Amino acid sequence: MPEIKPFCALKPAVHLQEQVVTWPLENYSTGEARLIASENPCSFLHLIDPELDNPYLRGTRQELIFKKISENLEGFIEHNYLVKQQQPAIYIYQVSHDGLVQTGIWTLTHISDYLENRIKKHESTVERRERLLADYLQQTGLDANPVLVTYHPDAVVEQLTTKYVKQKPDLDFVFKDGTVHKVWAITDAGDLMAIVKAFAEMSVVYIADGHHRAASMAKMGLQKQALNADKHDGTELYNYFSTVYMNTREVKVLEFNRLVRDLGGLDREAFIAAISTSFEVEKAAEMVQPALHKIGMYLKGQWYALRPNREIYNENDPVDVLDVSILQNFILGPVLNINDPRTDARITFEGGRTPVQALQTKVDNELFALAFVLYPTAVEQVIAVADAGGVMPPKSTWVEPKFLVGLLTSFFN
Secondary structure: OOOEEOEOOEEEOHHHHHHHOEOOHHHOOHHHHHHHHHHOOOOHHHHOOHHHOOHHHOOOOHHHHHHHHHHHHHHHHHOOOEEEOOOOEEEEEEEEEOOEEEEEEEEEEEHHHHHOOOEEOOOOOOHHHHHHHHHHHHHHOEEOOOEEEEEOOOHHHHHHHHHHHOOOOOEEEEOOOOOEEEEEEEOOHHHHHHHHHHHHOOOOEEEEEOHHHHHHHHHHHHHHHHHOOOOOOOOOHHHEEEEEEEEOOOOEEEOEEEEEOOOOOOOHHHHHHHHOOOEEEEEEOOOOOOEOOEEEEEEOOEEEEEEEOHHHOOOOOOOOOOHHHHHHHHHHOOOOOOOOOOOOOOEEEEEOOOOHHHHHHHHHOOOOOEEEEOOOOOHHHHHHHHHOOOOOOOOOOEEEOOOOEOOOEEEOO
16 A cells, blocks of 8 residues: 556646646636736636636536536647647655755545545545535536645655656656656656555555545545446446655645634733633733744734643543644633634634734734744654544644645546
């Protein structure tokens, strides 16, 4: 385990690499996405949401939208915006930005590994989101945004990776955000066999990012299996989902900070008094640098360092010990009455590379009442939660890399 598979990817034409690929739709406002689509006929956005440049589709039946995506895909292939590779391959993918270089293996993974928990999870998924994405996958056959899976470093995989990254890449371009993307295709039969065997012998792997994508692909695959019950044999491409494997040294987990709109009817003094029953609260002369079990809080022009009392959490519980759990269980929930941060409009999240200064400015401008700044959850903590069968609180981790859509696309219809 896991069972991985070479595939004939749809890749952007070499001269159109940076024009075809895009961030996922949710990264853009509607106006931004519509502008990109209107100015760039080969943007993969046309294969995600054709309503961006076809407003006559808005409000019509979903089938018309999927039909338009199919028409757009035919156009992309006809105009060589996307080119199907004729030889199955497993790919090495490398992304570089701000001095950080991350390298992984891009392949397909059988949905049975997800369904039978051979790929361990640490997040719950939302049925509605699963269903929407599964419907898109079912109707379009386009799996263009991979799931990020992490594993303990493996000597064979590292040896093969080192061998290929010394060669000229098949794709090599700079995206508009300054990130550098490189892809090498592994087609040699011996190397493919070695890498498939190496992954099959791994005792355990973990989803780092993309729980909903994996769940949706599994849901869609089961639907396809039922529809093709008389001829299904388990090797069809709809049984596999696009996956990038990066070992635990390559995956980077960044912090996910919190902004809260109000104090739930409390004034500053009452709020500080309420949280002081569970935390040591100390004023800070400058912006707080968070650390493990040291949370930064900014309220009404003042920074505070919050250190949870040792007795309020269980050091041996991999979920309970997380700073995001401590914040939720002893401030957000009981003091501010934010019991479901996934749905409560009073809280928002700022992850990844958003500067802490930007959070402070939002509080100073009274867009929010307070900010919480947390130390990043470690990869080892994520693995501990998954090994224990636990579920992390929402927005516990901002995992990098984030993938461009349309770089390597599995097409299974």
